[in-house]
Structures are given as structure tokens and as C-alpha cells.
Amino acid sequence: MxxxxxxxxxxxxxxxxxxxxxxxxxxxxxxxxxxxxxxxxxxxxxxxxxxxxxxxxxxxxxxxxxxxxxxxxxxxxxxxxxxxxxxxxxxxxxxxxxxxxxxxxxxxxxxxxxxxGVEPGTRVRESGWRTADVARLLADLRTAPRTRTPLLPPLGERITFMYDMAARRGTHDPEVLAHGRAAALGLAGTGPADGLVHGDLHPGNVLVGPGYRLVAIDPRPTFGDPDFDAVDWAIDGATDEVALRRRIAELAALVPGMSAARVLAWCRATAPLTTGAPAFLVTPAGLRG
The missing domain is CATH 3.30.200.20 (Phosphorylase Kinase; domain 1)
Structure with missing residues (x-):
């Protein structure tokens, strides 16, 4: 060896x-x-x-x-x-x-x-992606049994951890972080509580598998609202509100059970945490909508 x-x-x-x-x-x-x-x-x-x-x-x-x-x-x-x-x-x-x-x-x-192993295994951030393929991935993630286990924390706990990390790093104005944290915890507390959430589903954590099926890796799993996992895909390349809403509508039309309104709210609430989030979201006004 x-x-x-x-x-x-x-x-x-x-x-x-x-x-x-x-x-x-x-x-x-x-x-x-x-x-x-x-x-x-x-x-x-x-x-x-x-x-x-x-x-x-x-x-x-x-x-x-x-x-x-x-x-x-x-x-x-x-x-x-x-x-x-x-x-x-x-x-x-x-x-x-x-x-x-x-x-x-x-x-x-x-x-x-x-x-x-996953073959060919190219990361989606390098290969690019199609909405239909991402929608299939998001839909497949929702097929896990909706049975909570004490081994996995609630989504709100991960949100608190991520915002605490962002505050320590000083990545954004404290007002922006405070608005985002409050909005995200509000969403976590009012949405589904028993969906298995990947928690870190961005194009760097998805590989191209056989037949171009997308394969998720490296989860930071929690139980909560599975709409959370759509955020990175909704904002990728969105330069304004119109483009963001259009992308969300396309995904919601293909993923059973997805709420376009909640995905948009998650995009706003987690924008300070999301690499590549468009500037129009990362302001107090953008977080409020």
C-alpha cells in the first residue's frame, strides 16, 4: 500500500x-x-x-x-x-x-x-450546468425518508453557525449580517422541519456522473426546508431581480414541492453567506426585498 x-x-x-x-x-x-x-x-x-x-x-x-x-x-x-x-x-x-x-x-x-468514485467526476463549477439537470438533482434529494434523527441538527443551527463564522471574518457590514441572520432564522422556523437538507449544495460540491447525471458530494446535512438547497443555483449568473426570479420560476416548475416564494426569500436571507451573490442582494434593502 x-x-x-x-x-x-x-x-x-x-x-x-x-x-x-x-x-x-x-x-x-x-x-x-x-x-x-x-x-x-x-x-x-x-x-x-x-x-x-x-x-x-x-x-x-x-x-x-x-x-x-x-x-x-x-x-x-x-x-x-x-x-x-x-x-x-x-x-x-x-x-x-x-x-x-x-x-x-x-x-x-x-x-x-x-x-x-464518480466518473467522469468533473465538478459542475468547471463544466457548467443545465437547469433541467439541476432540477433533477434537487428533486432526487427530496426523496430521502422524512424521518428526523437526533444525529442531525435542525437547519437553524447551521444558519447560526454560518452567520457566526461570517461575523468573525468580517465579510460584510454588521447591519447586513444582522438582517440576513434574522431573516434566515425566521425562514428556518416557519418552514418544513423534516426535509433532509444537503446544506452546502453549490457547483463545487456537485460532480458530473454517468449520463450527465449530477451527483452531490460533501453534505453539511440538517433537517429543515429543502428549498434552502436551491439558493446557489438560483443566484448563479443572476445579475438583477428579473433574472433571479426567472431562474427560480424555472426550477420551481421542475421540482415537485418547491416554493418559488421561499427560494427567493432564502436567496435574500443567505446572500451575505453565498459566494458570488449578486450585489443587489447583499444590502439591507436587498435582504428585505
Missing amino acids: AAAGPGQHPGNRARLIARFGPMAGPWHDALPTLVDGLARRWGLDVGEAGGGGTSRVYRCRRDGDHEGVAAAVWLKLTPDPVVATQEAEALSAWSATPSVVRLLDSDLRVGALLLA
Whole structure:
């Protein structure tokens, strides 16, 4: 098995510490040993590493079947077992749909998930997307059983976390953040409470799968209003209110159960949190509508 040398970069360590605190430093330093043990256990040939602020991800080949064909898989590791547990819970709930990456195995004690590869696997932010394909993805995400579990938090809890992070980073005027937070928490408190929400469904977290079916990865799952997941797709490329409303109407016409009015309200309420949100939304007036 290959050693886990790739990805041990000081920048990766710093990002994990910024997100999880000092405990993430020793965890990052011990990654080669942890990955080597998981590779032996799951029959992995470990390749290049990547990841963001909450995890390290290793591209692997897994020992093949009786024909000796090796399968592409991903080994995902996070220093917080709660993050891994929540992702595993959501992926299991979505296991019946091919529109979400498949969970093959896990060791939640050490924050490890083994995920099926997606081919061709191009990120949608690089390939571009069509409204009909995104609508199918959003509709498929709504097929999860509407059975709440204590393992996943309510959507309002994630909203509070995201606005707290934005306040610490000083990304927007405090008045804008205050208006957005209040509006988003109001929506979370008045909408559906039992829908499984991906929570981070932007074009960087969606891959192109077989037959151009879009496949969601990296959920930050909660229970709440599934219309929340439409925000990034509604605002992508929208330069004014007319274009935004047109995109929302197109999506709502294709996704059963989607409320165009609530998607628009979510776009306004979360604009200060959304990368690439149009300037007309990121003002106190824009948040109020």
C-alpha cells in the first residue's frame, strides 16, 4: 500500500486548526499512520490528496473483484467524528438515489468515510450546468425518508453557525449580517422541519456522473426546508431581480414541492453567506426585498 505522504502541507494543517481548533494539529500530523492503517484494512492503493477546511480526501484504487478490476474510491477523513457521523447518516438516507455519492464503508471513531468514485467526476463549477439537470438533482434529494434523527441538527443551527463564522471574518457590514441572520432564522422556523437538507449544495460540491447525471458530494446535512438547497443555483449568473426570479420560476416548475416564494426569500436571507451573490442582494434593502 502507498504511504500517505501526499497532502501533508503546512497550509492544510493551518486550515484545519482554524476550523477545529488546536486539536486538529496533532491529528493532521498523525494522518500518514491513520491512512496507512485504513488502506491495509480496506484494500486501498492511496494516491493524491486534496480537501478543504474540514477534511482531507485521498484518491484511491481499491482491490478489485474476482476479475481483478480495481475501482476508484475516495478516502475522506475529518478530525471531528461528529462531522463524519452526520455525513454518513445523510449519505445512508440518500442511498437509494444515484444523485448522491455512495457510502461504501466508514469508521466513525476516527472520522473516516470510504466513498465510491464518480466518473467522469468533473465538478459542475468547471463544466457548467443545465437547469433541467439541476432540477433533477434537487428533486432526487427530496426523496430521502422524512424521518428526523437526533444525529442531525435542525437547519437553524447551521444558519447560526454560518452567520457566526461570517461575523468573525468580517465579510460584510454588521447591519447586513444582522438582517440576513434574522431573516434566515425566521425562514428556518416557519418552514418544513423534516426535509433532509444537503446544506452546502453549490457547483463545487456537485460532480458530473454517468449520463450527465449530477451527483452531490460533501453534505453539511440538517433537517429543515429543502428549498434552502436551491439558493446557489438560483443566484448563479443572476445579475438583477428579473433574472433571479426567472431562474427560480424555472426550477420551481421542475421540482415537485418547491416554493418559488421561499427560494427567493432564502436567496435574500443567505446572500451575505453565498459566494458570488449578486450585489443587489447583499444590502439591507436587498435582504428585505
